[in-house]
Amino acid sequence: MSQQQEVAVTPVKKRGYSIDTWAVLLAFVLAALVRAGVFKHIPW
């Protein structure tokens, strides 16, 4: 039973990157899309 719990809880502990890292990844993806010409013009 405890083993079952341990297995189930593992994904919570190991989960993901910090908000900083996600923000950097999103910015890089957007920059790559702009560089690749997917977004040619972003209006403001």
Add this chain to the structure above:
Amino acid sequence: MASSVALSQMRSVNPALQFLKVIPGVLLLAAVGYAGKLLEANLGKYAKAHHWTFPNIEYVLWAILIGLVISNTVGIPEIFRAGVATYEFWLKAGIVLLGARFLLGDVLKLGGTSLALVGIEIVGAIAFMTFLGRAFGLKPKLTSLLAVGSAVCGVSAIIATQGAIEADDEDSSFAIAAILALGALSLFTFPLIGHTLHLSDHAYGVWSGLAVDNTAEAAAAGALYSDAAGKLAILTKTTRNALIGFVVLAYAFYWASRGQAQAVGNKAKFLWQKFPKFVLGFLLISTLATAAFFSKEQIGALANLSRWAFLLTFAGVGLRTNFRALSKQGLKPFAVGAIGEVAIAAFTLGLVLAAQRIFGW
């Protein structure tokens, strides 16, 4: 029982559910920010057509004001809260994209000057806040949190330090409330002081980056003055943020030496964990822009993407500020924070005015 625990844990971290949960709040951020943009564009025209005298109010202030009105009247319904809390995520993505508007040489030059000023600010702010905390009889760890929050970078620094020095949650929420309340006030007082003293965009931007504690408020206070001041406020604040690890490490050593916190094992790992990664992202995009990796049009597109990200941030600054909740957090920490912030603002203003003379900003 094990399976029910497991299922609820699994459900709570389901990425698809997490994503769906933030959508309503992100849409609210976008709606509030866009309403601010529409008001800026149309209210001036309307006033002019009707021969009214109406000041030109920037979208930044409109977005913050609309957010403040919603937050302090009807409040933020539960369904929007997770999404509204993403405003810091948009801020950081916006800062990374803003790197495209800085040539690396300018970053190093401006960052070098900022670094010297930031170093003086951090030492002065920590010393003064520690003195004030003792004079007011605050708990020592609460004093440490207030000192770090006002010296380095507001809420993130307080949260990072809380873990490192094992401070109480209550101390942390007192310190965060004081820093947020004072950050909200700075949005209205800083531009007023800047205009009264006829500060240049450069001097004002550096001052906002040095004296306003939370990154979102520093960016907003800068942008409220001018676009150029906003850029410099973010650069200076980012320089301050980059030093967070060193300050938290120093406090961790201090409290560990007094036997009131765990000793730090691997110092390099500790510094890396506390280092704000978006600073590296900003530098990388700036390096790419300097190496002509992006065309002029592409840099314009990246700059506009960064403006949209900041639009969501400014809406979030207003929406998450609830004056009633902040006022419940106790008078003493707020008094220490307020006196300290006024002193730090005056001290950094003196630094900036001296630098303005030396460097001819």
